[in-house]
Structures are given as structure tokens and as C-alpha cells.
Amino acid sequence: MLFHYDGQVDAWMDMEWSPQAIHVMAANQTKWWYAKRFLHPDIVARYNYIFLWDEDLGVEVFHADRYLNIMEDEGLEISQPALASSSSEVHHRLTVRQPRERVHRRLITGTGWNSCNANSTGPPCTGWVEMMAPVFSRAAWRCTWYMIQNDLVHAWGLDYKLGYCAQGVRSEKVGIIDSEYIVHEGIPSLGGQPHDKTAESQTNLRTANVLDASLLDPDAVDTRGEIRNRSKVELQAFSRRWRRAAASDPEWMDPFKVELPSEENHYAVETKPDGRFAPVDPSAKQAKKASRNKARGPNRTG
Incomplete structure (x- = not known):
């Protein structure tokens, strides 16, 4: 399809x-x-696995049969292929390929704000995949489909809840497969002009007939900012609905009731000078913004 x-x-x-x-x-x-x-679960029930992937993924070295064999052998219900760090646009460190591993299920970042360690039990440290390239078992997809909201088309926030569909302990049943990896080209095909990142990305954009020709129009309107704002609003709406549904169900018992990093903050990531990826501390981000505003001085009008 x-x-x-x-x-x-x-x-x-x-x-x-x-x-x-x-x-x-x-x-x-x-x-x-x-x-x-x-993709109602009854419609796709004949399939053991569902790949729900974005279009800007390089799969030249990816082998689907080997991938599914690993997924089954490792007992994963939800997974994604790791991203080749040297040639991919990476948003979350957990998804970066670990060349010496077959599969990894968690991220270790040390200590400090939003840190991930061996005792972490939930996203974004473990039990989590990114929404660009998830692969679901039949049972996991049936559960996930019912969590997708009709009107929240960007599905921000859903990734934090996928562990509830993992048919078991999410830190064991959700993982990143390293031996079969892909490249995330980072082509913004929804909402406007492409980033001027690499010559290769631009070439891919011009030769990929799946993309709208308006993306190459220098006069085309860039609405990516509006799309990102809409996504953030959807994240907040999804979180509110989840809390309201959980509170209204007297039979609900959260199997993963632990303190997790703020859902609104886990999308913030920055690249360190040495090439490492790290989450952005919101308090530090606000302090930096305040410092910039102070340096500019008071607003002047007239």
C-alpha cells in the first residue's frame, strides 16, 4: 500500500x-x-509485521528479511533500524547505531538532568523508538492503532506511549536493531523548502519523483514552522487526553508508573562540538534566552 x-x-x-x-x-x-x-488491524491482520516508514530513509544496505528474523529472535514487538550516525540526521541518541551490537534497548548518558542509566525504565532512555521508522508486530499494531487519534495527524506524544503496546516489559520488548541499519536523509517533504544540508540531499530531492515539485520552487511558501507548532499543540492535546482517560477509568492501573522526563522536553536536542547528541536542559535554554535578551537591551519603538 x-x-x-x-x-x-x-x-x-x-x-x-x-x-x-x-x-x-x-x-x-x-x-x-x-x-x-x-491500516485498521483487521485489514492488515494477514501480516505478521507492519512497517510504517517515512520516505526520506536510505535503505541501500537494509535487508528486510534479516531484520525481521532478528526482531523475532530477540522477542521484539516494536522496533526500528538504527541510524548510521555519520550520514544521518539524528534527533535522538537512542537511535544511533552501535556498530558492535546486534540490538540495543537502552541509552546510557551518565548523570545529570534527564540522564539515562542502567536503572532507567522508560522513554527516552529505553522502551522507545522514533516515529520515522517504526516496525510493529501484529499484536503491537492492533494496540497502537487504537491509540492513534483521528485529529492528531502528526502523532507527537504517541512514541512515549508505545511501550504500553509492547506485550510485556517495554525495556525488553522495544529495541533498536543495529545490524540492519538505515540512513535518515532529513528531507523535509511536508511543509516547504528543504534544508540546504548537503549536495547529496539536494540531488536526492531533485531526482525523487515522489516529492512535490513545489518543494523546488524558490517562491514556495515555507510552512514548516507552522507544522512544528501544530505538532507541539498536538503533543499537549494527546497528553491531556491520556491523563483524562486514565483518571476516568477506575480499572486502570499504570504498569509503568514511574517518574519520567517531561514529554514536552524530550524533543529538544542539540549537537555538541565533538559530534555527540544531547538533550537540551530547558532551564539552561531559558537562561541562555534571557541572557541574549539582556544583551540586546530594552525594546525600542517609534
Whole structure:
């Protein structure tokens, strides 16, 4: 099944498998919008695993059969392939490939704010995958599908709750597969102009007929800021709905009731001078902003 948000359906007709595929087109929609409407668990029940991937992923060295064999052998219900750190846009350190490992399930960052250690029991330290390339078992997908909200099309916040669908202990049943890895090219195909990152990314953008031609238009409106703001609003809405649903159900007992880092903060990440990725301490971020404002002096009008 191929979802088209850009109207470029005919551009895929030269693929040998295209006539046998189901093509669904809705302009400017996200994969989670499509998934909620067209990937009902009963519809895809014949499949053991569901790949729900973004389009800007390099899979030249990825082998799906080997990946699924590892996923089954390791007892993973939810997983993602690791990201090649040298050639990928990385948002979360947990997803970076560990070359000496077959699979890793947790991140160790030391001590301090938002640190991850061997005793961490939940996201973003363990029991978590990124939403760009998740793979679900049949049972995990049935659970996840019911958590997807019809009107929250960017699905921010859902990643923090995937562990509830892991059919067991999330720190064991959710993992990153290192031996079968991918590249995240970081092409912003929804909302406007691409980042001027590398010549290779620009070449890929110009040759990928799946992308809307307007992305190459120098006069095209860049709405990525609006999309990110919408995503943050959706994150807050999803979190409120979760808390309200949990509070209203007298039978609900949270199996993972522990103190976790703030959901609103886990999306903030910065690159250190040595190339390491680290979460941004919100208090430090606010202090830096206050320092900049002080340096500028008072606002002047007139």
C-alpha cells in the first residue's frame, strides 16, 4: 500500500510492482492520518509485521528479511533500524547505531538532568523508538492503532506511549536493531523548502519523483514552522487526553508508573562540538534566552 500526499501517483507506474499495489492519495496528509484510516488491524491482520516508514530513509544496505528474523529472535514487538550516525540526521541518541551490537534497548548518558542509566525504565532512555521508522508486530499494531487519534495527524506524544503496546516489559520488548541499519536523509517533504544540508540531499530531492515539485520552487511558501507548532499543540492535546482517560477509568492501573522526563522536553536536542547528541536542559535554554535578551537591551519603538 502506497500513500501519496503530493498527487504524484502516475510517477510510480514505471515500478514493476506498482500495478499490484494499492495507491491512496489525499493531498498534504501525514502517514499517521493515512494509517488511522486505511491500516485498521483487521485489514492488515494477514501480516505478521507492519512497517510504517517515512520516505526520506536510505535503505541501500537494509535487508528486510534479516531484520525481521532478528526482531523475532530477540522477542521484539516494536522496533526500528538504527541510524548510521555519520550520514544521518539524528534527533535522538537512542537511535544511533552501535556498530558492535546486534540490538540495543537502552541509552546510557551518565548523570545529570534527564540522564539515562542502567536503572532507567522508560522513554527516552529505553522502551522507545522514533516515529520515522517504526516496525510493529501484529499484536503491537492492533494496540497502537487504537491509540492513534483521528485529529492528531502528526502523532507527537504517541512514541512515549508505545511501550504500553509492547506485550510485556517495554525495556525488553522495544529495541533498536543495529545490524540492519538505515540512513535518515532529513528531507523535509511536508511543509516547504528543504534544508540546504548537503549536495547529496539536494540531488536526492531533485531526482525523487515522489516529492512535490513545489518543494523546488524558490517562491514556495515555507510552512514548516507552522507544522512544528501544530505538532507541539498536538503533543499537549494527546497528553491531556491520556491523563483524562486514565483518571476516568477506575480499572486502570499504570504498569509503568514511574517518574519520567517531561514529554514536552524530550524533543529538544542539540549537537555538541565533538559530534555527540544531547538533550537540551530547558532551564539552561531559558537562561541562555534571557541572557541574549539582556544583551540586546530594552525594546525600542517609534
